[in-house]
Amino acid sequence: MAASIALSGRGRGLSTPNPNVGCLIVRDGHVVGRGWTQKGGRPHAEAQALDQAMDRAAGATAYVTLEPCFHLSPRGPRCADLMARAGIARMVIALRDPDPRTDGQGAAWLRDRGVTVDMGLMADEAARAMAGFVLRQTLGRPHVTLKLGLSLDGRIALADGSSRWITGPDARAHAHMERARHDAILVGGGTLRADAPSLDVRLAGLADRSPRRVLLSRGDAPAGWTRIGAPEEIATLERVDHLLVEGGAETAAAFLRAGLVDRLLLYRAPIVIGSGLAGIGDIGLFDLADAHGRWRMTDMRQLGVDRLEVYEAVRNA
Amino acid sequence: MAASIALSGRGRGLSTPNPNVGCLIVRDGHVVGRGWTQKGGRPHAEAQALDQAMDRAAGATAYVTLEPCFHLSPRGPRCADLMARAGIARMVIALRDPDPRTDGQGAAWLRDRGVTVDMGLMADEAARAMAGFVLRQTLGRPHVTLKLGLSLDGRIALADGSSRWITGPDARAHAHMERARHDAILVGGGTLRADAPSLDVRLAGLADRSPRRVLLSRGDAPAGWTRIGAPEEIATLERVDHLLVEGGAETAAAFLRAGLVDRLLLYRAPIVIGSGLAGIGDIGLFDLADAHGRWRMTDMRQLGVDRLEVYEAVRNA
Numbered sequence: 296m297a298a299s300i301a302l303s304g305r306g307r308g309l310s311t312p313n314p315n316v317g318c319l320i321v322r323d324g325h326v327v328g329r330g331w332t333q334k335g336g337r338p339h340a341e342a343q344a345l346d347q348a349m350d351r352a353a354g355a356t357a358y359v360t361l362e363p364c365f366h367l368s369p370r371g372p373r374c375a376d377l378m379a380r381a382g383i384a385r386m387v388i389a390l391r392d393p394d395p396r397t398d399g400q401g402a403a404w405l406r407d408r409g410v411t412v413d414m415g416l417m418a419d420e421a422a423r424a425m426a427g428f429v430l431r432q433t434l435g436r437p438h439v440t441l442k443l444g445l446s447l448d449g450r451i452a453l454a455d456g457s458s459r460w461i462t463g464p465d466a467r468a469h470a471h472m473e474r475a476r477h478d479a480i481l482v483g484g485g486t487l488r489a490d491a492p493s494l495d496v497r498l499a500g501l502a503d504r505s506p507r508r509v510l511l512s513r514g515d516a517p518a519g520w521t522r523i524g525a526p527e528e529i530a531t532l533e534r535v536d537h538l539l540v541e542g543g544a545e546t547a548a549a550f551l552r553a554g555l556v557d558r559l560l561l562y563r564a565p566i567v568i569g570s571g572l573a574g575i576g577d578i579g580l581f582d583l584a585d586a587h588g589r590w591r592m593t594d595m596r597q598l599g600v601d602r603l604e605v606y607e608a609v610r611n612a
Numbered sequence: 613m614a615a616s617i618a619l620s621g622r623g624r625g626l627s628t629p630n631p632n633v634g635c636l637i638v639r640d641g642h643v644v645g646r647g648w649t650q651k652g653g654r655p656h657a658e659a660q661a662l663d664q665a666m667d668r669a670a671g672a673t674a675y676v677t678l679e680p681c682f683h684l685s686p687r688g689p690r691c692a693d694l695m696a697r698a699g700i701a702r703m704v705i706a707l708r709d710p711d712p713r714t715d716g717q718g719a720a721w722l723r724d725r726g727v728t729v730d731m732g733l734m735a736d737e738a739a740r741a742m743a744g745f746v747l748r749q750t751l752g753r754p755h756v757t758l759k760l761g762l763s764l765d766g767r768i769a770l771a772d773g774s775s776r777w778i779t780g781p782d783a784r785a786h787a788h789m790e791r792a793r794h795d796a797i798l799v800g801g802g803t804l805r806a807d808a809p810s811l812d813v814r815l816a817g818l819a820d821r822s823p824r825r826v827l828l829s830r831g832d833a834p835a836g837w838t839r840i841g842a843p844e845e846i847a848t849l850e851r852v853d854h855l856l857v858e859g860g861a862e863t864a865a866a867f868l869r870a871g872l873v874d875r876l877l878l879y880r881a882p883i884v885i886g887s888g889l890a891g892i893g894d895i896g897l898f899d900l901a902d903a904h905g906r907w908r909m910t911d912m913r914q915l916g917v918d919r920l921e922v923y924e925a926v927r928n929a
Contacts (some may be wrong), residue, residue: 446903447878447923448892449766457900559884563765565877565902565923569865569895573764578886583774587882587917590764594730606764606882 296417298391299325299358302340303424306332308476308506314361314560314577316340320348320383322355335545339364344501345381353382360389361428362414362528365404366396375401378410385411388423401403415573419478423593426557427478427536432578437538440477440558442470443574450568451544457490458572465564465599473560475504477520477539479532483546484512492542504515506539511546526553548576559606562598613734615643616675619657620741622647625793625823629850631745633657637665639672640659654660656681658691662698666834670699670866672681676708677738682721683713687840692718695727702728706738710749734907740910740924743874744795744853752845753854757794757875758864759787760891768861773806775889784915788813788867790877792821794856796838796849800863801829811858823856828863842868865893876907876923 304319307378310316318327330343341363345352350487363374363386378386386405391414392398402412422429423540427438446463452458460467474480480494488512495505508520509532516522523529526549529538540550541599550556580586594605620634631654635902637645645668647660655663658680662669671757680691680703703722708731710716719729739746744755761779762768769775777784791797797811804827812822825848826838833839840846843866846855857867867873897903910923 325803384873419677443765447876447907448760448890449762449764449919453900459900461900484737506766551884551886559764564904564906565909567868567892567895567907568900568903569892569897570890571870571897573765573887573890575884575886578884580770580888582884583770583776583778583885586763586885587881590882590884592882604764 297356297420299318299360300389300417300420300424302329302331303360307424308478308537310336311536312336313339314425316361316425317357318344318357318359320344320352320355320357322348322351325589326458327351327355333345337371339371340403341376341583342377344374346378348381352494353386353466353597356381356385356387358387360424361399362388362392362399363401363405364391364392364394364397366394375404375459376537379405379408379438383410386413387416388412388414389416390418390425391428393429405589409552422576430557431536436534436555437478437535438557439529439538439555440473440560441540441550441556442473442560442562443542444470444562445574446566446568446571447571448567449574450571450573451542452572453568454571456572459563461566462562462579462601463564463599466564466601466603468498469598469603470499470562471498474506474539475501477506477537478535479509480539481509481511482541483543484510484514485545486541486543487512487517489543494543507535507542509535510540511549522569526550529555544573544576547574548578551575551578558610559604561604561606563602563604565600565602613675613704614678614737615676617706617737617741619646619648619733620677620738621793623657624741624744625795625821625854626651627653628853629653630656631679631742633676635661635674635676636862636874637661637669637672637674639665642918644668647891654688654693656688656691659689661695663692665698665779666788671701671831673702673704674700676739677716679705679707679709679716679721680718681709681714682718683711692721696722696725697821699742700727703730704733705729705731706734707742707746708732708791710746745875748853753872754849754852755870756846756855756857756867756872756873757790758857758867758873759790759878759879760859760864761787761875761879761881762891763881763883763885763888764902765884765886766891767888768859768891769889770885771888773889778883779918783918783920786920787879788815790817791823792818794823794854795928796824796826797856797858798826798828798863799858799905800860802862803828803832803858803860804812804829804834809858821856824852826852826855828866843867843872844874861890861893864891865895868892868895874925876921878921878923880921881914881921882917
């Protein structure tokens with residue numbers, strides 16, 4: 296299942312409007328098929344894995360990160376049906392599909408056809424890998440990551456605005472990889488005017504993975520940008536399951552104030568800046584007690600001399 | 613030697629005007645004596661370890677973090693002499709004594725008396741453990757640690773100044789232990805007026821380890837405080853080898869600007885504050901390139917939900 300979850304990451308930022316599912320088919324201890332949801336959502340991961348497995352799927356076990364779809368679509372076949380027809384003997388499913396058109400029916404349909412179904416293995420990890428899809432289904436909005444490149448003392452630039460470079464090349468390459476994993480990137484009007492960021496993915500072979508660009512502003516958006524007027528309007532962004540917020544301080548604060556940040560991606564450089572620009576503006580905090588228990592570290596790694604710290608919002612705390 | 617260095621830590625913050633040395637005497641694979649420089653500098657680590665070893669010192673090996681003293685003092689015997697008389701067969705020394713009154717003469721004197729002497733084992737680690745003494749000898753000033761309790765975004769308080777509590781009980785206990793390892797604590801006039809900090813060690817059994825209090829201010833100091841007018845005046849503080857700077861932002865900036873911070877002790881809470889008070893004021897940085905290569909992480913550990921990050925200044929970078 297861990298391998299299927301890793302495969303699901305390949306579709307992240309590309310697969311909307313469909314979830315970025317991963318699927319692995321194993322027979323007699325050998326992997327006979329691998330798949331992940333392709334660009335634009337089709338083919339589904341299961342269909343791709345079955346294509347590879349061909350007749351070796353008969354009697355095999357499939358590991359899939361999401362319950363196979365059961366609902367009819369003009370865009371392609373139902374995966375539950377495909378799996379049963381191919382003779383899959385056992386389906387191991389991480390996450391039950393929250394989409395009400397499937398929501399357990401895919402699993403039930405497979406069981407009715409004699410397939411052994413186990414659901415729930417590594418469900419938390421799968422939900423994290425498909426976080427945008429899950430939030431779309433449950434809260435009706437994309438998953439939001441706030442990215443900051445910071446000094447030890449929390450500055451993102453000198454007082455004159457210069458921020459080249461706070462972090463080193465390894466951290467910047469990682470940040471570009473993160474861009475490729477998102478459907479859209481958002482910045483505020485101030486950042487657009489000050490930095491005119493291109494927000495593209497500058498990694499060899501991944502230039503075509505550059506996400507769409509969204510502007511948070513009351514004014515007009517340049518050509519090629521989608522504009523929203525408030526953080527809550529992210530719910531209206533079409534085919535955006537994973538949104539990356541890149542700045543600046545007031546935009547970051549607006550999303551935090553609205554409770555619309557699911558993940559913090561902090562690239563921390565081993566430097567001290569002192570007086571300079573803060574990464575996060577006024578989030579409306581009046582009591583320190585309210586600040587606690589909201590963030591849980593989920594990853595930390597060294598990127599050259601810099602350190603990546605990843606925090607996830609604690610829900611229902 | 614690692615055990616001797618650990619022992620040396622017990623005298624840190626207490627042993628001035630003498631270095632906080634650690635000593636272990638081993639015979640036939642058994643530890644027969646342990647010592648560290650006692651409060652006020654006497655007895656020396658070697659004398660204490662020899663007292664424990666008694667006649668078992670004959671033919672034994674001594675591991676000591678600093679070259680045994682050779683110079684005559686009205687306050688006690690010369691350790692090199694004590695070692696030779698006790699019949700120590702081999703001396704393993706980490707750091708050559710930079711004090712010009714010894715500076716290799718202790719080792720030479722021991723060799724002349726037939727003691728095998730090995731010098732240099734774990735010298736870097738020993739120098740770190742006795743950093744204050746080494747800086748006193750080489751730069752004529754104490755070793756300075758700057759301590760900050762920070763949010764993820766580098767804030768030390770809300771905009772109204774409230775900072776209870778940013779870090780949790782484990783981090784606070786660790787910070788009190790660090791106080792006990794310093795001869796003196798320094799704060800600025802603003803912090804004194806705003807917080808009236810007691811700066812004592814609130815740990816069971818260590819209350820008598822509370823360091824002396826130093827104020828950086830142009831005004832007068834209250835009773836029980838020593839005042840200095842500029843960071844450079846730390847060189848005049850008597851019997852202070854290890855100084856802990858605890859705040860506030862302008863005091864931290866003044867020490868950083870003067871190049872007088874040797875170690876950063878950052879207690880990082882997993883909270884976001886947004887607009888609030890910064891931990892470090894203007895350090896006179898005009899070019900980001902100048903900020904790089906100055907700090908090297910030497911320790912990181914989890915303290916409850918908080919994280920301790922320790923950085924040391926990179927010299928001659």
